[in-house]
Amino acid sequence: MTGRFKPRLAPRPLDSVLRRLRSLSGLSEAEQDLVRNLSERRERHAAGDELIAEGQTGRRARFVVSGWACNQRVLPDGRRQIFSFLVPGDVFGLCERPAPPALSSVVALTALETVEAEPVVEAAQSGEAPGLARALAVARLLDQGLLFDHMVRLGRQTAYERVAHFLLELQRRLEQAGLGDSQRFPLPLTQEILADALGLSIVHVNRTLQQLRRERLIELRSGVAILLQPELLAGIADYRPTSLGRVPPAARTDRRPA
Amino acid sequence: MTGRFKPRLAPRPLDSVLRRLRSLSGLSEAEQDLVRNLSERRERHAAGDELIAEGQTGRRARFVVSGWACNQRVLPDGRRQIFSFLVPGDVFGLCERPAPPALSSVVALTALETVEAEPVVEAAQSGEAPGLARALAVARLLDQGLLFDHMVRLGRQTAYERVAHFLLELQRRLEQAGLGDSQRFPLPLTQEILADALGLSIVHVNRTLQQLRRERLIELRSGVAILLQPELLAGIADYRPTSLGRVPPAARTDRRPA
DNA sequence: CGGGGGTTTGACGAACGTCAATCGGGGTGG
DNA sequence: CCACCCCGATTGACGTTCGTCAAACCCCCG
Numbered sequence: 267m268t269g270r271f272k273p274r275l276a277p278r279p280l281d282s283v284l285r286r287l288r289s290l291s292g293l294s295e296a297e298q299d300l301v302r303n304l305s306e307r308r309e310r311h312a313a314g315d316e317l318i319a320e321g322q323t324g325r326r327a328r329f330v331v332s333g334w335a336c337n338q339r340v341l342p343d344g345r346r347q348i349f350s351f352l353v354p355g356d357v358f359g360l361c362e363r364p365a366p367p368a369l370s371s372v373v374a375l376t377a378l379e380t381v382e383a384e385p386v387v388e389a390a391q392s393g394e395a396p397g398l399a400r401a402l403a404v405a406r407l408l409d410q411g412l413l414f415d416h417m418v419r420l421g422r423q424t425a426y427e428r429v430a431h432f433l434l435e436l437q438r439r440l441e442q443a444g445l446g447d448s449q450r451f452p453l454p455l456t457q458e459i460l461a462d463a464l465g466l467s468i469v470h471v472n473r474t475l476q477q478l479r480r481e482r483l484i485e486l487r488s489g490v491a492i493l494l495q496p497e498l499l500a501g502i503a504d505y506r507p508t509s510l511g512r513v514p515p516a517a518r519t520d521r522r523p524a
Numbered sequence: 525m526t527g528r529f530k531p532r533l534a535p536r537p538l539d540s541v542l543r544r545l546r547s548l549s550g551l552s553e554a555e556q557d558l559v560r561n562l563s564e565r566r567e568r569h570a571a572g573d574e575l576i577a578e579g580q581t582g583r584r585a586r587f588v589v590s591g592w593a594c595n596q597r598v599l600p601d602g603r604r605q606i607f608s609f610l611v612p613g614d615v616f617g618l619c620e621r622p623a624p625p626a627l628s629s630v631v632a633l634t635a636l637e638t639v640e641a642e643p644v645v646e647a648a649q650s651g652e653a654p655g656l657a658r659a660l661a662v663a664r665l666l667d668q669g670l671l672f673d674h675m676v677r678l679g680r681q682t683a684y685e686r687v688a689h690f691l692l693e694l695q696r697r698l699e700q701a702g703l704g705d706s707q708r709f710p711l712p713l714t715q716e717i718l719a720d721a722l723g724l725s726i727v728h729v730n731r732t733l734q735q736l737r738r739e740r741l742i743e744l745r746s747g748v749a750i751l752l753q754p755e756l757l758a759g760i761a762d763y764r765p766t767s768l769g770r771v772p773p774a775a776r777t778d779r780r781p782a
Numbered sequence: 783c784g785g786g787g788g789t790t791t792g793a794c795g796a797a798c799g800t801c802a803a804t805c806g807g808g809g810t811g812g
Numbered sequence: 813c814c815a816c817c818c819c820g821a822t823t824g825a826c827g828t829t830c831g832t833c834a835a836a837c838c839c840c841c842g
Contacts, residue, residue: 339676341680341762342762343762347680349675366662410627413675414607414628417674421678425829456789464679467832470831504601508627683797715822725800730821
């Protein structure tokens with residue numbers, strides 16, 4: 267139990283979902299209402315809970331409403347690799363029916379709230395909610411892009427670059443979900459989790475963070491990250507945000523910039 | 525010009541495409557004929573040619589008929605990361621219309637032949653070729669799985685494990701395409717390419733291959749790889765092939781193993 | 783006051799990268 | 813046919829990055 271009472275009826279908690287989807291595509295009022303009325307089938311999980319197991323088949327799409335989760339795989343000897351993080355507003359478990367075996371497991375990293383996304387998925391597929399359909403398609407595409415970014419980090423960047431690049435990515439995503447500003451955002455991850463995402467040891471993550479702090483590029487305190495000099499960080503990490511947000515409704519292929 | 529004459533009309537060249545698709549889903553005779561008649565819009569490329577540029581939007585799906593290509597990104601300072609390899613039978617450039625900006629570029633690694641896959645894609649989407657639709661869906665899923673496998677290699681495996689794991693993966697894929705047997709397969713990749721895929725330096729790739737050779741686990745000669753002890757390799761690399769090939773036509777979700 | 787998870791630090795070693803030289807084979811022009 | 817050349821493979825020497833081990837520290841909580 268958390269100490270503070272949270273009203274259950276208000277549309278508030280779905281804010282980040284709505285905000286996220288709107289940042290991906292224009293939505294009609296009806297579409298926005300559909301999202302706001304998703305409050306059914308809400309689920310709460312504790313840190314460490316496995317929401318989807320690798321190989322599981324019966325799953326349904328869900329939105330993260332609050333808290334963080336991740337996609338990961340664990341090797342038999344205990345090593346683990348985190349593929350991606352899920353923050354409020356993100357969708358997961360999205361795929362065609364019947365759902366094929368999951369390729370990775372989804373695990374809660376903090377206390378986590380999710381809601382079933384199927385009403386949105388169905389409205390999108392049936393053609394009655396083209397804005398939502400576009401938003402989901404763009405979300406899928408951006409996820410794929412984040413995976414590639416992560417692979418570049420793992421394969422071709424130093425620990426220093428990896429951490430800087432990763433923090434910039436989180437800043438951008440969380441700002442989009444309405445959970446941070448252009449410099450400051452919540453970061454409820456242990457260094458062990460960071461290590462398993464970035465392909466490093468805990469100790470090395472720690473040292474790298476120390477270095478970034480010493481150089482006055484970042485601050486980390488009690489679950490909040492502050493990027494003191496985002497532009498400098500972006501130069502260090504060669505960070506270039508994928509800018510395909512807001513795809514125009516009807517893309518023309520015959521146009522090109524002079 | 526290659527010295528040997530190749531007949532252009534025979535269905536032979538599309539063998540690997542057909543074989544691959546059949547390994548993913550049962551196909552009706554009509555569906556198989558559709559694939560066999562794809563010979564139009566054949567294209568030839570030389571090693572190094574860029575088939576799809578990162579960010580490019582107008583592309584169409586194609587099958588690789590012969591030769592190898594890869595998905596990759598290049599950093600401004602010249603470092604590059606290869607995300608995946610495309611071998612005969614593989615499809616690439618597959619996505620909804622209008623095609624969003626490509627998230628990675630596709631580059632020919634050897635002399636390469638491709639054919640347009642759109643007829644197959646359209647038949648699959650229209651519902652008239654459910655077998656092909658399933659095959660394409662499974663192909664997408666397997667590709668995603670390969671990406672995860674690759675990420676585990678990059679983030680959590682040693683050079684030795686990475687190389688072993690990667691070779692096992694290639695063996696399996698190429699055997700499926702009809703291009704190798706349970707131990708032997710073509711490997712027309714330079715050590716530089718391997719390095720850029722596996723997140724290692726050329727020199728270290730070389731040393732790792734030397735070690736695997738010394739230990740009589742593999743042989744490499746003139747573009748052909750031989751896995752002398754696949755089981756041992758699989759143990760070293762914790763290689764577990766994703767076995768979801770041949771998805772049953774109508775999956776039941778209410779069954780579970782006792 | 784004690785305990786436990788997460789963080790920090792130091793010492794040390796192994797894995798991997800860099801630099802540079804050499805080797806080797808296939809293609810090419812004389 | 814042969815000399816040359818170029819790209820890729822190979823090897824050695826050396827430096828750096830990063831991992832491991834272990835201890836201390838810190839803070840929140842019971």
